[in-house]
Amino acid sequence: MLRYLIIFVTVSVLGGCVDRSISVTLPEALDVGTAQTVFAATTRAREADGSYGYRRADRLQFLETTVSIPPNHRPGTLEFSYSDPTPSRQFVLAGVREFPSEQDLKARLNGAKEVTIFVHGYNATQTETVFRAAQLAHDIGLPGKTLVYSWPSRGSGSGYAYDLDSMLFARDGLQQTISTLKSLGVPRVLIVAHSMGGALTMEMMRQAELREPGWSRRNLEGVLLISPDLDVDVFRSQMAVIKSPPEQFVIMVSRKDKILNVSGRLRGTAKGERLGNISSTEKLAQYPVSIIDTTAFNKDAESSHFVAATSPALLSILNAAGRVSRTFGRDQGGIDLLVPPAVRNDAGATEVVLTETGQVRVSTP
Known part of the structure; x- marks a missing residue:
């Protein structure tokens, strides 16, 4: 146990070497890079310098950010600088606009039929989160x-x-974000949540279901949990309340996730197991979820804790699935193509193992 504590402390010290609160905005970066719009809903308090830090706010704020993606960007990489960024080779924040009202957000959404909400995990600043969403x-x-x-x-x-x-504090804000989008006329809302963001998403849905049974399926088109930092038994208790999750409910796991292994062992769980690095899907067999095993792509991923975003090979497969989806219509989403309705077990879990060659093995626990 001591060596896992040492690893945790080492990561903590290294994470404190850089002032990550610095957020430089360079509109001229768009002369070099490609613009990517990322909207934001935040429960972070606004600081005196205009940035959104770690303090908790008493209200939800909507923003529009513009990210400049460098011309030489390689899929799976995310290069940026906290100060003096170089637009030719780094992600750069090119603009930030606050919306005075929800109607201003509606105008900028411009009748969007679908919105994907990215929920970040532990140890993340707002600018880093915007960059990651832009990269995805x-x-x-x-x-x-x-x-x-x-x-x-x-x-x-x-x-x-x-x-x-803070994750528990943020439950109401996430539910409010979804409810606002629905009230503004967005028909389809999806959640893509990473790490502790997966725990936040599950807690939000559990809370919403206790207040209003059936809320999750009525308001969410789909949920994708990537490497969720969540106890398996806690997940089971949450699912017992949710009962009818969104039809597309996907959990991406990797048995070689080093961060989740440390997280689990610090908690004293057997084999350092969390939902995101689960070795057997037996405990999930009764739930109508799809479990996608991405372990095979760990070797070329920059982060074993975020294979879906940092493995060029896996990104190529996901991107190809997205292109097929757009070619043949919206009825099948890119993630859904990995678990087609024809092979999905609606009465329980479906396990999908992705191989390095892009082949898919489907089974039911």
Whole structure:
């Protein structure tokens, strides 16, 4: 146990070497890079310098950000600088606009039929989250408009306990974000959540279901949990309340996720297991979810904890699925093509193992 604590402390120290609160805005970066619009809903408090930091706000704020993606960007990479960014080779924040009212957001959504909400995980700043969402939207082609739900993470390796409290604090804001989008006329809302963001998403849905049974399926087109940092038994208890999750409910896992292994062992769980690195899907067999095993792509991924965003090979497969989806119509989403309705077990879990060659093995636990 001591060596896992040492790893955690080392990460905390390294994470504190750079002032990650710095957020430089360079509109001229768009003369070099490709513009990517990322909307944001945040429960972070606005600081005196105009940035959104780790303090918790008493209201939800909607924003529009513009990211410049460098011309030489390679799928799966995310290069940026906290100060003096270089637009020719780094992601750069080119613009930030606050919406005074929800109607201003509606005007900018311009009748969008679909919005994908990206929910970040532990140890993330707002600008980093916007960059990651822009990278995913560019590399995969997330459905519809892209919006990040930026909850008040401490943005520090040593801020895990603070982030756990902030994750619970942020439940209402995430539900409000979804309800606002629906009230503005967006027919389809999807959630893509990473790490602790998966725990936040599940807690939000559980809370909503207790207030209004059936809320999740009525309001969400689909949910994708990527490497969720969530106890398996807690997930089961949440699903017992949710009962009827959104029809497209996908969990991406990797058995070689180093961060989740440390997270699990620090909690004293057997074999360091969390939902995102689960070795057996037996405990999930009764739930109508699709479990996509991405372990085979760990070797070429920059991060074992975010294979879906940092493995060029996997991104190529997801991007190809998205292109097929756009060619043959909207009825099959890019992720849904990996688990076609014809092979999905509607009465329980469907396990999909992706191989390095892009082949898919489907089974039911």
